[in-house]
Amino acid sequence: MNYFVPVRSVLSAVVYPVQALASMPSDVGDWFSKFFQDHKKLTTKITALEANDLLNSFRLQKLQALERENMRLRKLLGSSFRIQERVLVAEMLTIDLDPSSQQVVIDKGAQSGLFSGQPVLDATGVMGQVIEVGPFSSRILLLTDPSHAIPVQINRNGLRAVAIGRGLGKKLQLDHLPHNADVRKGDLLVTSGLGGMFPVGYPVGTIDVISNIQGKIFAEIRVKPAAQLETSREVLLVLPTVKVVVPDSEPSLAEDEQ
């Protein structure tokens, strides 16, 4: 079944120059618009970014305290481990592929340590996963592709479900949830970590429409993806998680403050 993976990998290195060339006009356009930005615009942008940075570091302080508390509670439960996640930044090539399947090409490949099945995020949520790795480029399947499904849970109550893509620009669908399932409009869905592909707790989307059609067995639930699938250029690739087991005897505070 997978005999052709190395063939594809080699051939994708052959066609990468063509793809990079096709991506060039918009890259050059970006460069020019960056180069000729006026001073005032840049100043306002920097001010906004600084304010955002301040807000983020404030939230991070709180997060550290929460993480420490979480560790202590986990210790009480007897399952104390911490998951370290690292990410790698890659950029999309601005090329159009087959419009009926949602795939994008990014400019990092096996040489940067990417692998098939790797989760891909952007600044606001899960984007999809890597499906094909070449030496210098790789291909990402987006959440919205009809052949993509992602295990999720509702952040409010932990109800688990599977979100399935329905095509670009369309919302995701939650399958096989009964009419009386505890789902409300606006609920945040996060990855549940089941299936072992995606790490736990990254936002996938929010519940947008719930329609209980009489005569159907399951409720029709639509989910608006959290990631900005149409506008993001930079993507984050999650590197394999390292499970760090915290030994029982060691005081957890000292361990955390390294």
Added chain:
Amino acid sequence: MAMSKVSNGGSIIIFSIIIAILLVLVPLPEELRFARPEWVVMTLIYWSMALPRRVGVGFAWVTGLLMDIILGGILGVYAFVYALVVYLIARFHLQLRQYPLWQQALTIMSLVLLVHVLTVVLSPKSAGWQLWLPAVTSTIMWPFVYAILRKCRRTFHVS
């Protein structure tokens, strides 16, 4: 002398195919994405019609394989479809050359429809009626592609 002419012509054919692939990849606005003409099919058809000895089934198969990799579909779908189209052209190129341009364009439409029917059958797709738009746009674009490639062929003496 003859040898150098032949190698010169080959580079022109490959260059035109690369340009066609670039046109397939260049980003279009969301509304126009489904209407993108089949540039690579049209270029292959022109060359196999004009020079059936140089651009044959094998050339089309390799081009199709590269398109499979570039567009990320199932390996071999485009390779098979392009080879089939070029086979049909090679079979009927003498008749096709005699047709007026509009009749050629209708032939292109049927061939692009064939390409789409086969890719739909061979690989799962999720599009509606827009899937058939490229056949129409390719038909409209064919006279221009034909004129440009014929100009290229005559200027660079590709034979």
